[in-house]
Amino acid sequence: MGKPFIIGHRGASGERPEHTLAAYALAFDQGADFVEPDVVPTKDGHLVARHENEISGTTDVADHPEFAHRRTTRTIDGQTLTGWFTEDFTLAELSTLRARERLLQLRPANTAWKDEPIVTLDALIGYARERGRGVVAEIKHSSYFASIGLALEEKLVALFARHGWTRRTDPVWIESFEVANLKALRAASDLKLVQLLEEKGAPADGSAESYAAMATPAGLKAIAGYADAIGPAKALIVPRDADGRSLPPTRLVDDAHAAGLKVIPWTFRSENLFLPAELREGADPREHGRAADELRMFAAAGVDGLFTDFPGEAVTVFESSPRP
Template identity: 50%
Template sequence: MTGRYLSRRGFIAAATKTAAATAAGLAGTLLPAAATAGPARPLVFAHRGASALRPEHTLAAYAKAIADGADFIEPDLVSTKDGVLVARHEAFLAETTDVAKRPEFASRRVRRTIDGDTHEGWFVDDFTLAELKTLRAIERIPVSRPESASYDGMFQVVTFEEVIDFVAAQSATIGRVIGLVPELKHSTYFARAGLPLEERFMATLAAHEYTRRAPVEIQSFEVANLRLLREKLDKRTNLRLMQLVGIGPVKPSDVAAAGGSLTYAEMATPAGLREIARYADVFSPPTRALIPLAKDGRLAAPTSLASDARAAGLRLETWTFRPENRFIAADFRDGGGEHARNEAGSIAEMRRYLELGLDGFFTDDPALGVKAVAG
């Protein structure tokens, strides 16, 4: 499948050419993110925006990511009660909004299990968009990210369409194309709730000139939705499909719901990767599946996964690098404490993984990712 899609330079350059020619609503000329000649460099994906510095999935987080040089920004997508796609990392709202402090919504506190994880609190599909818009974003891990937490209460939850319009305007303003890497979250859960994501998602892509032309990589931890999107969107040369995987014997949610036996561990075998290449363009494992941690917390020897993915004809784009000591391998930590921000260590860790020949990677701090790529 990947053979019919363009290389990174061609992917962005083609999107740039068509966007500049057809997006009459955008001011200025859209230029490629990497206009210089030479080999393709790894893509820097802004994980939930610049989520190390601003509350995740807010326009502020996306603006900071774009200003810091991200090639793509990531809106994770879930559905409101009235069927609107909004940018949240999961259906559970308590960790990233101020809903727990809103007495008008106290009666909506429930206990629910989604994709095997049980939470007690408030869930996006119990709220209309109008209700969700009254909430304000907060930082998920304020002890580690006090700068981001200082923005608590300032920003709204945003819709997918608002994200697209914002990125299109930013692209026109700064003169380079910014890609989108949306993730369809909990597809099986939302389908069972009568709020299927896929048709509304495809309709939104088709309705916006920017997403008809600019680079878009669509991610999921599930399998059936990517297979559907491959069938429906196969002729769209500005799109790639990304299969996310976890580590070990865990099953994708759609596989588990259907009583299947396929696990992420099996998907990461050479045979599993060849099967992924039948419907997806990108294989995206967690970083520690590529270079695991030893017992002392330092990086061990790389696994064969990087070479296996390339042998299957797949791009390799890993998740997620974070700039605090608690998330960094012991090789690169400094003496600042587990919650301390460690820019040099994060850059060094990313560079170690880049030696594997990554095509792209997710980072909570795109500015550091850009420095890592620059060498």
Template identity: 45%
Template sequence: MKKKTILANMLFSILALTQYASAVENMPSLAVQQGEKVLVIAHRGASALRPEHTLASYQKAIDDGADFIEPDLVSTKDGMLVARHENEIGGTSNISTLPQFAQRQTTKVIDGKSIQGWFTEDFTAKELQQVKARERIPKLRPENTKYNDQYNIPTLKQIIELAENHYKKTGKVVGLYIETKHPTFFKNQHLAMEDTLLKTLAQNNYSKNIAPIYLQSFETTNIQYMKQKLNQYGLKHVQIIQLYDDPKMIPGDLLDQGAKTTYADLATVQGLTQVAKYADGVGPSKIYIIDKDTQQSTSFVQNAHALGLKVHPYTFRPENNFLPPQDVCSQIPSERCERGSVQEIKRYLNTGIDGFFTDDPKLGRDAMTQP
């Protein structure tokens, strides 16, 4: 009798596991399950239409229907958080043309790479007020160059105020999706950003009590630290996102520690299980979701959802240069292909993602509303 009971329990366990695997395979996105909408995240603002990380780019994104605007943050010499994709700003500003800063050009090793240029941590916030933003990829976005040298490099505080002012005028809440860039590097320069970021969010009523906030990083330890500090700063609307770079790469903090864990390791079921202990979601490169060679969906979204993680892939861009071959409008790399961009986004929506980063929020909105 005892043997029969054990056998029955084993069979029941096998059946349960089979049913679980089938459920995971056919699981709809959490957004669908919970009745949530898929989020349109303005990658560096509406960066396909204005120079990235400028107030004009963020405002354009808000006007075009973005649910969130995404500032990348770096630190100045005096600890001010400003919006740039990298701490090297020679390629996104006019700083190389300013004679007063000519001697500031230098070479540094950032996350294991030697880079020459001008770095935000060598300038005070006041000095950076003399610098104007420029289009990062002028050959692919020539129309954006007409906005060169018009806009300042904004601070985090100014970005929060921009979103808050829009809320006061229209009643529309726009979220903030904030990334800390090279946090281990800045920590080693005695310019750690995490507490400054949390303190800034807590000091503003809009970012503390009204707007939804995501904090993201390609590193791991700094977002774990911020996760632990949220209650201390009274931040109740903040969620944590683990970003995923090239599968072969090692996160900057782990590289600094001499660890060998790659993003590919973090993308396995075991890796995602560890990430789910501190993050609310993941921000993978598109290749984790649809294989770039076969164009077939992977199990990444289903695996993440099974662990309760949201999935927000990056980055959807409307120029032919960035589109898969089946979506391009022509062989001209800089030509905008709106139809192709919408088609690409729709394929990813069909995988069950919960949001996505796009350089053109209007096209992202179109992808979700067009039949």
């Protein structure tokens, strides 16, 4: 069994509020090779790390009366949301907010971290370089942000270049659930690219009939024309039956490797709520089950890397195995 490289999903987000310096630092402390920021823009064009551009669930913005009038309703990628959006705030304004744990019921201990500021991508890249680690940046809602004059791609590449990361060999991946932006990035940059794949649905930019079609041998061959890897939902590799139990692996890993693509599935979480039924321990969805067995299952299937909320646990599982 080889050792997949380990990406701290939004940092060590199982143990600290996601997308905070505390979460990124802990991920690196625990041995993660990369951390993954979701990238969204501010009104004045800066790039920040937030799960979504709607920030009512991940910051204390609702506690700031000076921003009450900014609450609004928007439709983004077909989903109607009401709240506060990063594109309505300057970086200076966002800097007055503090991050909050998003999964309050599941991870109540993380609510102890209340003074974490919003992290800029610029600061995170600098920090990762200081630590000798890498960054896997997810572009959120590419078409939507381009439609309002806040396209992310050119600024993202320029920001990595400012920190000296421009080559395929640098510890950088750029990922997206859309397709057209990755194709444009391949023409404009030599950085590694990841085509993310949902279990269901299709890319928001209308560039493919479905994610299922993209996961076929023909679809994977097309992806290999512009990307270096796929980032599939775990269920595309190890499906589950109606009772939530693991089924035999699909051919996706082998087919992707045959097309010349690496495979980096998401997201590994240790709580019972997220584990297959046969690996849960007890009835409490918040308790940790046999997450190590799930990690080994995917490593045995041949994945090249993985996204996890608990990078320390993954490091422990794979520490005795050689890294590819």
